[in-house]
Amino acid sequence: MSNEAATPAHIASYIDHTLLKPEASEADILKVCAEAVEYKFKSVCVNPLWVKTVAKALKGSGVLTCSVVGFPMGATPSDVKAFEARGAVLDGADEIDMVINMAAARAADKGALVDDIRTVAETVHAGEAILKVIIETSMLDDEQKVIACEAAVEAGADFVKTSTGFNGGGATAEDVALMRKTVGPELGVKASGGVRSLADAQAMIAAGATRIGASSGIAIVKGEQGSSAY
Numbered sequence: 214m215s216n217e218a219a220t221p222a223h224i225a226s227y228i229d230h231t232l233l234k235p236e237a238s239e240a241d242i243l244k245v246c247a248e249a250v251e252y253k254f255k256s257v258c259v260n261p262l263w264v265k266t267v268a269k270a271l272k273g274s275g276v277l278t279c280s281v282v283g284f285p286m287g288a289t290p291s292d293v294k295a296f297e298a299r300g301a302v303l304d305g306a307d308e309i310d311m312v313i314n315m316a317a318a319r320a321a322d323k324g325a326l327v328d329d330i331r332t333v334a335e336t337v338h339a340g341e342a343i344l345k346v347i348i349e350t351s352m353l354d355d356e357q358k359v360i361a362c363e364a365a366v367e368a369g370a371d372f373v374k375t376s377t378g379f380n381g382g383g384a385t386a387e388d389v390a391l392m393r394k395t396v397g398p399e400l401g402v403k404a405s406g407g408v409r410s411l412a413d414a415q416a417m418i419a420a421g422a423t424r425i426g427a428s429s430g431i432a433i434v435k436g437e438q439g440s441s442a443y
């Protein structure tokens with residue numbers, strides 16, 4: 214990792230400032246938007262309910278609007294995920310983080326995974342947004358992680374992402390390295406779930422992450438220890 218990546222200011226440009234608590238209020242959402250502008254984070258990541266609010270609050274700031282689809286279980290039909298994604302993009306989302314069909318992932322059913330991801334990717338790209346694919350590493354063995362990443366590449370995703378942060382363990386540097394090795398140098402890799410400190414973030418970047426999803430973004434850039442938001 215270069216020295217440049219170690220600076221908190223540089224780390225901020227990697228961070229999707231995340232608030233996905235189901236009970237988050239409008240005041241909570243507007244607070245994280247203000248924080249993201251202040252700290253120059255990459256995006257604000259919220260549930261679809263709040264996309265319109267976030268897009269309005271961030272307009273002209275340079276901070277992107279990110280939302281989630283099929284979240285956090287992934288266990289909805291692909292066309293329903295695509296409908297949810299279309300709504301979020303129409304509301305102003307620049308980036309969509311989808312959860313894959315975890316049954317297909319556990320069965321290492323690459324064809325089903327490609328279909329699931331491609332259905333959403335086509336809708337997201339039609340709206341000129343980008344797609345990140347959450348493979349939920351905590352639920353998969355290494356072979357299943359590789360197949361899920363290969364499916365994401367084949368389906369035209371823009372990123373692979375480690376975790377929802379809601380289903381057991383989160384990001385590890387080992388998983389990020391495996392994902393980076395699988396997808397090659399061009400695709401984005403997002404480490405998310407349990408990234409609580411500057412050291413955590415630096416380790417993920419050193420392993421190949423190009424984005425960090427965290428509810429502890431302020432602690433990370435301040436060099437403090439964050440705590441779980443959920």
Ligand SMILES: O=C[C@H](O)COP(=O)(O)O
Pocket residue numbers: 231233258376377378379383405406407408426427428429441442443
């Ligand atoms: O990126 C999405 C995750 O929910 C963030 O997880 P975290 O709250 O453990 O940072």
